[in-house]
Amino acid sequence: xxxxxxxxxxxxxRDAEVxxxxxxxxxxxxxxxxxxxxxxxxxxxxxxxxGDRASHAWRGVATRRTATLFRAGGCAYVYLVYGLHHLFNxxxxxxxxxxxxxxxxxxxxEGGARMAANRGVGWPAPAGAxxxxxxxxxxxxxxxxxxxxxxxxxxxxxxxxxxxVEAARIAVxxxxxxxxxxxxxxxxxxxxxxxxxxxxxxxxx
DNA sequence: TCGACGATCATCT
DNA sequence: GATGATCGTCGAG
Numbered sequence: 001x002x003x004x005x006x007x008x009x010x011x012x013x014r015d016a017e018v019x020x021x022x023x024x025x026x027x028x029x030x031x032x033x034x035x036x037x038x039x040x041x042x043x044x045x046x047x048x049x050x051g052d053r054a055s056h057a058w059r060g061v062a063t064r065r066t067a068t069l070f071r072a073g074g075c076a077y078v079y080l081v082y083g084l085h086h087l088f089n090x091x092x093x094x095x096x097x098x099x100x101x102x103x104x105x106x107x108x109x110e111g112g113a114r115m116a117a118n119r120g121v122g123w124p125a126p127a128g129a130x131x132x133x134x135x136x137x138x139x140x141x142x143x144x145x146x147x148x149x150x151x152x153x154x155x156x157x158x159x160x161x162x163x164x165v166e167a168a169r170i171a172v173x174x175x176x177x178x179x180x181x182x183x184x185x186x187x188x189x190x191x192x193x194x195x196x197x198x199x200x201x202x203x204x205x
Numbered sequence: 206t207c208g209a210c211g212a213t214c215a216t217c218t
Numbered sequence: 219g220a221t222g223a224t225c226g227t228c229g230a231g
Binding site: 063064065066079080081082083084 | 223224225226227228
């Protein structure tokens, strides 16, 4: 009996913006090598699919890389950026939507020492050093393209229940690193737990 | 087949 | 604030 109970698949099968808000405060749990690593999600971004130029799905058709992005909500979408970093997303919506939520930052709640080792930093680590950014988060949890397409309702990587964050405590702003996306770059689709020190950029709002 | 370019991070000035 | 690392993916030819 675990303190981490997975959320049902239908939790993720809603609009990406709703899922992005409601993922705050939940747990991202990784089972590896007989150990359990867990983060409390404190920062997310929504990618709306076709029509959202910042999304890998903006043209509306699946490519080799984006095939899992078009599946039904509740599975992982993991890819490599800049030839260096893996980014972990939760696929949202229904099959064909191409919607997803990028998990940008988390607060370590279990397995911190192991995450520090995965990251190559000392332990204890300062806030944000382990998972204060999407590339760091994936590295801390040893997540890479092997996990692309995995069901998040139970298995190596799961999203578990936690205390949802009330709307008044959610900071909203434009997404990071999508300046190329024209009008969509300014859309307020980045969500964070206001004032949380593990967020990927210090007091961005 | 080739060229351009990232949903980033660490390190430098 | 600026820059280099580093490679899979995609669209053009």
